[in-house]
Amino acid sequence: MLEITALHASVGxxxxxxxxxxxxxxxxxxxxxxxxxxxxxxxxxxxxGRAEYTxxxxxxxxxxxxxxxxxxxxxxxxxxxxxxQYPVExxxxxxxxxxxxxxxxxxxxxxxxxxxxMEFMALVKKQLEVLEISPDxxxxxxxxxxSGGEKKRNEIFQMAVLEPKLAILDETDSGLDIDALQIVAxxxxxxxxxxxxxxxxxxxxxxxxxxVPDFVHVLAEGRIVKSGGKALALELEAKGYGWIDGxxxxxxx
Amino acid sequence: xxxxxxxxxxxxxxGYQADFDRLQGGADAVRASAALKSLRQxxxxxxxxxxxxxxxxxxxxxxxxxxxxxxxxxxxxxxxxAADQISRFLIPDLPGARLVFVNGRFSPALSETKAVxxxxxxxxxxxxxxxxxxxxxxxxxxxxxxxxxxxxxxxTAFLQDGALIRVxxxxxxxxxxxxxxxxxxxxxxxxxxxxxxxxxxxxxxVGIVESYAGLRDTEYFxxxxxxxxxxxxxxxDHCKILRESLHARHVGRMQARLxxxxxxxxHSITLGAAALVRNDISAVLDGEGAECTLNGLxxxxxxxxxxxxxxxxxxxxxxxxxxxxKGILDGDGRAVFNGKIIVRLDAQKTDAKQSNKALLLxxxxxxxTKPQLEIFADDxxxxxxxxxxxxxxxxxxxxxxxxxxxxxxxxxLIHAFAIDVLNRIRHEPLRTQLDLALLERLPAxxxxxx
Ligand SMILES: Nc1ncnc2c1ncn2[C@@H]1O[C@H](COP(=O)(O)OP(=O)(O)OP(=O)(O)O)[C@@H](O)[C@H]1O
Ligand SMILES: [Mg+2]
Numbered sequence: 001m002l003e004i005t006a007l008h009a010s011v012g013x014x015x016x017x018x019x020x021x022x023x024x025x026x027x028x029x030x031x032x033x034x035x036x037x038x039x040x041x042x043x044x045x046x047x048x049g050r051a052e053y054t055x056x057x058x059x060x061x062x063x064x065x066x067x068x069x070x071x072x073x074x075x076x077x078x079x080x081x082x083x084x085q086y087p088v089e090x091x092x093x094x095x096x097x098x099x100x101x102x103x104x105x106x107x108x109x110x111x112x113x114x115x116x117x118m119e120f121m122a123l124v125k126k127q128l129e130v131l132e133i134s135p136d137x138x139x140x141x142x143x144x145x146x147s148g149g150e151k152k153r154n155e156i157f158q159m160a161v162l163e164p165k166l167a168i169l170d171e172t173d174s175g176l177d178i179d180a181l182q183i184v185a186x187x188x189x190x191x192x193x194x195x196x197x198x199x200x201x202x203x204x205x206x207x208x209x210x211x212v213p214d215f216v217h218v219l220a221e222g223r224i225v226k227s228g229g230k231a232l233a234l235e236l237e238a239k240g241y242g243w244i245d246g247x248x249x250x251x252x253x
Numbered sequence: 254x255x256x257x258x259x260x261x262x263x264x265x266x267x268g269y270q271a272d273f274d275r276l277q278g279g280a281d282a283v284r285a286s287a288a289l290k291s292l293r294q295x296x297x298x299x300x301x302x303x304x305x306x307x308x309x310x311x312x313x314x315x316x317x318x319x320x321x322x323x324x325x326x327x328x329x330x331x332x333x334x335a336a337d338q339i340s341r342f343l344i345p346d347l348p349g350a351r352l353v354f355v356n357g358r359f360s361p362a363l364s365e366t367k368a369v370x371x372x373x374x375x376x377x378x379x380x381x382x383x384x385x386x387x388x389x390x391x392x393x394x395x396x397x398x399x400x401x402x403x404x405x406x407x408x409t410a411f412l413q414d415g416a417l418i419r420v421x422x423x424x425x426x427x428x429x430x431x432x433x434x435x436x437x438x439x440x441x442x443x444x445x446x447x448x449x450x451x452x453x454x455x456x457x458x459v460g461i462v463e464s465y466a467g468l469r470d471t472e473y474f475x476x477x478x479x480x481x482x483x484x485x486x487x488x489x490d491h492c493k494i495l496r497e498s499l500h501a502r503h504v505g506r507m508q509a510r511l512x513x514x515x516x517x518x519x520h521s522i523t524l525g526a527a528a529l530v531r532n533d534i535s536a537v538l539d540g541e542g543a544e545c546t547l548n549g550l551x552x553x554x555x556x557x558x559x560x561x562x563x564x565x566x567x568x569x570x571x572x573x574x575x576x577x578x579k580g581i582l583d584g585d586g587r588a589v590f591n592g593k594i595i596v597r598l599d600a601q602k603t604d605a606k607q608s609n610k611a612l613l614l615x616x617x618x619x620x621x622t623k624p625q626l627e628i629f630a631d632d633x634x635x636x637x638x639x640x641x642x643x644x645x646x647x648x649x650x651x652x653x654x655x656x657x658x659x660x661x662x663x664x665x666l667i668h669a670f671a672i673d674v675l676n677r678i679r680h681e682p683l684r685t686q687l688d689l690a691l692l693e694r695l696p697a698x699x700x701x702x703x
Pocket of ligand 1: 011012014016034035036038040041042043052085137181
């Protein structure tokens with residue numbers, strides 16, 4: 001599904017990713033944890049196609065193709081979905097209008113007929129109920145004036161409607177109350193299929209109680225310094241990153 | 254004669270004079286009363302005295318009218334236009350009367366003058382001026398001052414037809430009146446001088462949609478003047494829509510006076526491909542408690558120059574004004590925004606807000622924007638903000654990350670920027686129609702700059 005090899009990337013001349021190797025197979029859930037500023041969102045944004053990053057070396061293959069040469073919209077149409085850490089407010093663009101446009105772009109790409117307004121609403125209604133989202137949010141401008149939690153729920157709602165193959169959730173749990181966390185996890189789990197993969201970026205082990213990862217990775221200073229099973233998340237919760245930082249220094253030496 | 258005095262310009266003045274002489278003495282003159290003729294004569298003298306403005310004048314610093322001054326435009330003549338040629342400029346589902354003028358002359362066949370309620374008078378100026386000036390006195394020419402404004406003087410010198418809308422005290426006209434000025438110059442470049450006069454009695458309510466459109470991509474010049482007298486407690490909703498065609502030049506003045514507690518809403522929507530547009534929009538708050546809103550939207554594309562000059566004169570205490578303008582520029586489009594707010598010495602408790610935003614879609618596009626506050630009272634609230642920006646890359650990326658192509662994402666964001674202004678228009682059918690016109694105008698503007 002996703003194969004990242006020796007990836008180095010910089011922003012404005014500053015090296016942020018400094019040799020990432022990561023393979024995500026179909027059906028797997030990977031969690032990425034790591035201190036603030038370690039490069040998690042950079043990696044997520046780079047995979048989704050954010051233009052401001054320069055890849056200095058390394059490769060990323062997605063479904064056997066070179067992901068890095070694809071335009072962001074082509075990545076999305078091919079099933080890459082990024083749930084943003086900070087969803088952008090877009091006044092003047094209606095939430096439902098955007099989602100319908102997005103869904104029809106994906107459907108067109110898959111060779112499926114586009115949905116009209118009625119069919120779209122029928123499909124969307126189901127997901128609104130699952131995620132307990134007020135239909136009112138649909139008719140507002142994208143994320144405009146949404147509360148922090150509403151923005152995160154809206155990201156997962158979009159994901160549920162678009163049914164991506166590779167979902168990257170960048171701190172979707174931050175800002176969610178406990179009930180919302182469970183609802184969002186339910187939404188993510190409902191999408192789990194043998195052919196779909198999920199990358200969950202989080203600071204908190206709690207999220208991983210609901211979305212149980214197959215692998216946990218620690219990203220520090222632009223490298224994956226430790227990988228393990230779900231137990232690693234518990235260990236990090238108990239001990240922090242200090243002991244791994246030491247390991248990183250050893251590795252770098 | 255002040256202004257540029259090249260031989261070309263002199264020839265232009267001669268051309269206007271010759272047309273003027275024909276108008277005053279020719280076949281059409283039979284219908285004109287002596288009073289109208291003398292009003293025109295007086296205006297023509299002022300026009301010659303004032304001359305075309307030049308860029309040496311502060312108000313015209315960024316806008317050269319040389320293309321207008323240096324070529325003869327013949328007085329537009331009657332041309333047959335079929336209903337289907339103007340259908341795209343009509344506003345479906347907007348009830349109310351419609352007055353259509355072709356090359357400045359009223360077209361009964363294209364118009365629809367439904368029965369209007371008692372106390373409402375909708376007629377052509379051609380009709381109302383035939384018997385003298387009684388029907389328009391003392392309002393006509395009171396606000397658009399021929400002694401100071403060369404284009405108003407020129408308009409008045411050629412005053413022949415237009416729309417007169419009067420609403421008596423206490424009368425509410427539910428449905429807006431649509432006044433449509435069509436230009437179609439089959440051969441030589443033509444000029445028209447459209448005129449609109451709105452007189453709203455005390456506590457009356459009236460809405461006017463004034464649109465200007467060109468049928469062909471030929472050169473023509475529209476020199477429009479609108480005067481609105483809003484009586485005490487009246488509500489006047491005015492929307493001016495420009496959809497002039499390529500090579501067109503439009504100079505328009507909208508001049509309003511607000512009596513005590515009057516409310517005037519002005520929407521100025523400049524779409525279309527006209528090479529040169531100058532809108533002068535001006536409101537005098539002439540009685541306590543008056544409130545005026547000026548909204549504007551323009552799209553300036555390749556080879557276009559669009560200038561919006563607004564003036565709000567707070568001449569009385571306790572008045573409020575809100576101004577909200579947005580512009581979209583692409584290609585080598587040029588725009589000027591000048592927002593003058595005058596607060597007179599005794600206009601205490603004035604509340605004036607002005608905001609003006611421009612979206613630049615290309616490196617060659619350019620906007621000159623200037624607030625101009627002249628405040629003589631001390632107890633006032635005045636705020637103004639101007640911003641010039643580009644499309645937001647984070648928003649673009651968000652839309653692309655959801656599968657939208659970059660061009661589509663750009664179009665969506667440009668539309669989102671503009672819709673903000675259209676959303677302030679009260680009549681739904683009008684809003685819908687303008688949104689369609691805007692979308693039609695956007696594709697070119699959505700292209701990525703090279
Ligand atoms: N556009 C940019 N210009 C300069 N530096 C940047 C830019 N974008 C990111 N960075 C820097 O790159 C580093 C990694 O940022 P990133 O957002 O990927 O961290 P993160 O691991 O997601 O952190 P957090 O846990 O706080 O979300 C930070 O030091 C950040 O300041
Ligand atoms: Mg982050």
